[in-house]
Amino acid sequence: MNRALVRLRNRNQITLPAEVISSLGLEAGDWLKLTVSNSNCVQLRPARIVTADTPEAERLEHAAAENVRQKNYSTFRSPEEFDRHLDKIANADVIELPAASQTPEPVKMVSELKQKVMAAVEAALRDEPASYSK
Amino acid sequence: MKRLLSSDPEGFDGPCGELLQRLYSRKQEIKTRLHQIEGNLLDGNLEGTKEHNRWTGNRCVPLVDDYVVVFSVEESSEGGELTRHVYLLAVELEKKRH
Numbered sequence: 001m002n003r004a005l006v007r008l009r010n011r012n013q014i015t016l017p018a019e020v021i022s023s024l025g026l027e028a029g030d031w032l033k034l035t036v037s038n039s040n041c042v043q044l045r046p047a048r049i050v051t052a053d054t055p056e057a058e059r060l061e062h063a064a065a066e067n068v069r070q071k072n073y074s075t076f077r078s079p080e081e082f083d084r085h086l087d088k089i090a091n092a093d094v095i096e097l098p099a100a101s102q103t104p105e106p107v108k109m110v111s112e113l114k115q116k117v118m119a120a121v122e123a124a125l126r127d128e129p130a131s132y133s134k
Numbered sequence: 135m136k137r138l139l140s141s142d143p144e145g146f147d148g149p150c151g152e153l154l155q156r157l158y159s160r161k162q163e164i165k166t167r168l169h170q171i172e173g174n175l176l177d178g179n180l181e182g183t184k185e186h187n188r189w190t191g192n193r194c195v196p197l198v199d200d201y202v203v204v205f206s207v208e209e210s211s212e213g214g215e216l217t218r219h220v221y222l223l224a225v226e227l228e229k230k231r232h
Contacts, residue, residue: 029152029155029156030152031148031149031151031152033144033148047144047148047149048149048152049149049152049153049201049225049226049227050149050224050226050227051226051227051228051229052186052194052202052204052226052227052228052229053229057224057226058187060144060145060224060226061145061187061190061192061204061223061224063142063144063145064142064144064145064146064204064221064223064224065190065192065206065223067142067143067144067145068140068142068206068221068223072143073140073141073142073143073221074140074141074143074147075138075139075140076138076139076140076141077138079169079172079173082139082168082169082172083165083169085141085147086150086154086165086168089147089148089150089151089154090151090154090155090158090161092151095143095147095148095151096143097143097144
């Protein structure tokens with residue numbers, strides 16, 4: 001199944017079809033990342049803890065680095081503030097993400113990485129190796 | 135020195151919230167460990183951390199079980215005051231290496 005109609009109920013709740021839940025391997029307590037596009041489309045994507053050294057982990061770390069550049073993060077000025085934040089996320093049903101997520105697409109990431117590697121190789125080729133210097 | 139701690143909403147807050155909810159009985163243990171990590175990193179103590187991604191320069195530190203916290207540290211000087219800014223970027227499950 002890849003299409004379904006779901007009804008919005010009281011307290012803004014919807015029920016996801018059981019087939020969707022099982023096909024995505026979801027269970028109660030899992031997080032879903034909600035994105036609303038400019039064309040009023042709502043996309044839900046599983047946002048669970050990922051395994052290190054996987055493409056998904058790389059995508060998340062890239063997005064986090066982009067958020068650092070864009071200053072889209074929460075900052076705590078004391079251990080108590082951080083503690084309150086941890087309590088909040090431990091009990092939350094909704095965690096607000098930056099409004100305009102700058103998450104790079106995988107294709108763009110590969111392209112950017114390729115450009116960086118090529119630039120590094122070209123820079124290295126331009127330099128005379130130390131052993132040949134006079 | 136000015137010390138700042140920040141967390142990424144998607145990479146850190148979401149997964150950390152999930153971990154705190156899933157391991158609810160160990161919530162205090164996880165929070166204590168996070169405060170220990172916070173203190174060490176803000177003090178500039180990287181003992182027990184390791185390189186996580188050599189392309190980005192990100193490092194990681196064990197949280198609980200096989201979970202790690204991925205972070206980066208930025209030091210800058212504005213107006214003569216040194217600022218150490220620690221960014222908690224992600225909580226990830228580390229693969230077991232045998």
